[in-house]
Each structure stands twice: as C-alpha cells, then as structure tokens.
Amino acid sequence: xxxxxxxxVVSRMTKCCREAIHYGISLSKKYGAELSVxxxxxxxxxxxxxxxxxxxxxxxxxxxxxTKEELDKMINVEKKKGMVIKELVREGDPTEEILKxxxxxxxxxxxxxxxxxxxxxxxxxxxxxxxLVRKMPCSIMLVKKEPE
Numbered sequence: 001x002x003x004x005x006x007x008x009v010v011s012r013m014t015k016c017c018r019e020a021i022h023y024g025i026s027l028s029k030k031y032g033a034e035l036s037v038x039x040x041x042x043x044x045x046x047x048x049x050x051x052x053x054x055x056x057x058x059x060x061x062x063x064x065x066x067t068k069e070e071l072d073k074m075i076n077v078e079k080k081k082g083m084v085i086k087e088l089v090r091e092g093d094p095t096e097e098i099l100k101x102x103x104x105x106x107x108x109x110x111x112x113x114x115x116x117x118x119x120x121x122x123x124x125x126x127x128x129x130x131x132l133v134r135k136m137p138c139s140i141m142l143v144k145k146e147p148e
Contacts, residue, residue: 005033005108007036008101010039010113027111029083035085036085038101041090112129112132112140113143114144
C-alpha cells in the first residue's frame with residue numbers, strides 16, 4: 001500500500017456513500033495520499049423522454065447544486081482540520097466518467113460501494129460496478145455497507 005499516492009472515492013450521494021468517503025479519508029491520512037471525491041450525476045432520465053416534465057433542465061441544475069452542497073458538508077469537517085480534498089462533480093455515463101477521472105487524476109486506488117442499490121438507485125445510476133471493475137486501470141476497494 002505504500003505505492004498509493006492518489007485515492008479517488010466515487011460517491012453517489014446516498015447515505016451509504018458516507019462510509020466510502022470515510023475509508024478514503026482514513027486511507028489518505030494513513031498513507032499521505034492525495035484524496036479526490038467524485039460524484040457522478042447521470043441525468044439520462046431528464047433528457048429525451050416524451051412525457052411532460054416540469055422543466056427538466058431547471059430540476060437538473062437544482063440537483064447539481066444540491067449535490068455539490070452535500071459533498072461540501074460531508075468533507076468540510078476534514079478540510080477544517082487542514083486536509084486537502086479535491087471535490088469533483090461530473091455528469092454523464094457513470095462508468096465512462098469514472099474512468100476519465102481515474103486517468104485525469106492518475107488514481108492509484110478507487111473506492112466504491114460494493115452493495116446492490118435499491119430499485120430506485122438502480123434506475124438512476126444503473127449497475128455500473130460490474131462494467132467498471134472489468135475496465136479498471138488501477139486497484140479498487142469495494143466498501144460493503146448495507147442500505148439503511
């Protein structure tokens with residue numbers, strides 16, 4: 001683990017993601033590694049549907065802002081203690097965006113949730129872990145945390 005210099009935590013902003021972020025913070029401190037927290041917003045369900053929606057674009061912007069605020073709340077405690085944490089919010093296909101960020105950030109370790117999401121989360125985020133693990137260019141840590 002001494003070779004771990006850059007850690008990327010992937011958050012889907014569910015309650016269980018806090019556990020993955022906790023592991024990222026802990027490992028970053030232990031190994032003196034840089035830490036980035038990435039949240040993917042996959043808003044495919046807001047675009048291209050032939051059903052009436054109340055301003056999908058406005059709702060999407062609100063969701064993006066809410067997500068950023070929640071990320072800030074979760075990691076500001078550590079930032080106040082002097083820890084440097086890079087926050088990233090991306091939109092698009094989760095697998096593609098995560099792989100892009102891994103390359104951009106030159107990540108040595110990626111931390112993801114291992115548990116199956118509920119039906120709603122599956123609809124919103126898909127089952128990205130299987131495809132992602134097969135394409136992973138670095139080490140991966142899967143955090144097992146059952147939904148509350």
